[in-house]
Amino acid sequence: MAAQxxxxxxxxxxxxxxTKRGQWLRAAVLGATxxxxxxxxxxxxxxxxxxxxxxxxxxxxxxLVAGACSMAIGExxxxxxxxxxxxxxxxxxxxxxxxxxxxxxxAALASAVAFTLGAIMPLLAAAFIVDHxxxxxxxxxxxxxxxxxxxxxxxxxxxxxxxxxxxxILVGGWMAMSITFGxxxxxxxxxx
Numbered sequence: 001m002a003a004q005x006x007x008x009x010x011x012x013x014x015x016x017x018x019t020k021r022g023q024w025l026r027a028a029v030l031g032a033t034x035x036x037x038x039x040x041x042x043x044x045x046x047x048x049x050x051x052x053x054x055x056x057x058x059x060x061x062x063x064l065v066a067g068a069c070s071m072a073i074g075e076x077x078x079x080x081x082x083x084x085x086x087x088x089x090x091x092x093x094x095x096x097x098x099x100x101x102x103x104x105x106x107a108a109l110a111s112a113v114a115f116t117l118g119a120i121m122p123l124l125a126a127a128f129i130v131d132h133x134x135x136x137x138x139x140x141x142x143x144x145x146x147x148x149x150x151x152x153x154x155x156x157x158x159x160x161x162x163x164x165x166x167x168x169i170l171v172g173g174w175m176a177m178s179i180t181f182g183x184x185x186x187x188x189x190x191x192x
Contacts, residue, residue, distance in 0.1 A: 027107060029154040031071055031114025033147065037173045039063045040122035040143040041180040044136065048181045049188035051132040057123060064119035072112035079104040121146050140177065147173045 042063040043056050050056065079102045086101055125142035129135035151166035 027075060027111050028114045029150060031111040032118035033150050033169060033173070034071065035064065035067055035115035035118030036121055036143055036146055036150070037118075037176045038067050039119040040139055040173070041176045043122055043126060043139055044177045045180040045184035047132070047136050047139075048185035053126065053130065053132075053135065056126055056135070060119070060123045060126065064116060064123065067119060068112045068115045071115040072108040075111040076104045076108035079107040118146070118150070143173060143177065144170060 039060045043060045046056050046059045083102050083104060090096075122139050122143055125138050126135050129138050147170045148166045151169040152162055154160070154169075155162040155165035
């Protein structure tokens with residue numbers, strides 16, 4: 001019988017700094033939830049006064065395109081401004097390394113893609129439902145589920161409290177859809 005040697009080699013565990021994920025995680029979660037909530041709220045607002053599925057889908061699609069462009073341009077300008085400040089500071093300090101500078105094009109593309117992915121969900125949910133009330137319910141249900149999933153993903157990737165994250169994003173989404181639906185219904189009923 002061969003002698004068994006158990007050798008324990010101590011491995012130093014490096015703590016991963018989850019704050020390093022903060023910049024891209026914020027942009028991705030913001031983009032996806034903004035796409036989801038913005039387009040769903042637009043669709044709910046139109047659905048408050050129009051029963052036509054075509055009008056609801058066209059409004060949602062216009063919101064998707066406008067929102068994705070807006071998010072991309074906003075991130076590009078914002079990140080480029082941040083980059084300019086960092087480059088100016090590096091020049092003042094006579095530093096030459098530029099490897100850690102933020103990438104405005106990458107941020108713009110990530111934001112536009114995230115917005116589009118979020119915005120597609122309520123569009124697909126509504127596209128195949130003929131009955132108006134059922135369509136509104138399916139949009140709210142789909143968006144609610146997606147918000148919980150986005151909240152969970154953001155919390156998981158950032159090692160943050162999951163329940164708090166999911167609750168915050170879900171309530172925020174419900175408020176946006178409710179306010180848009182209610183105000184549009186009210187304005188539509190007053191004949192403006």
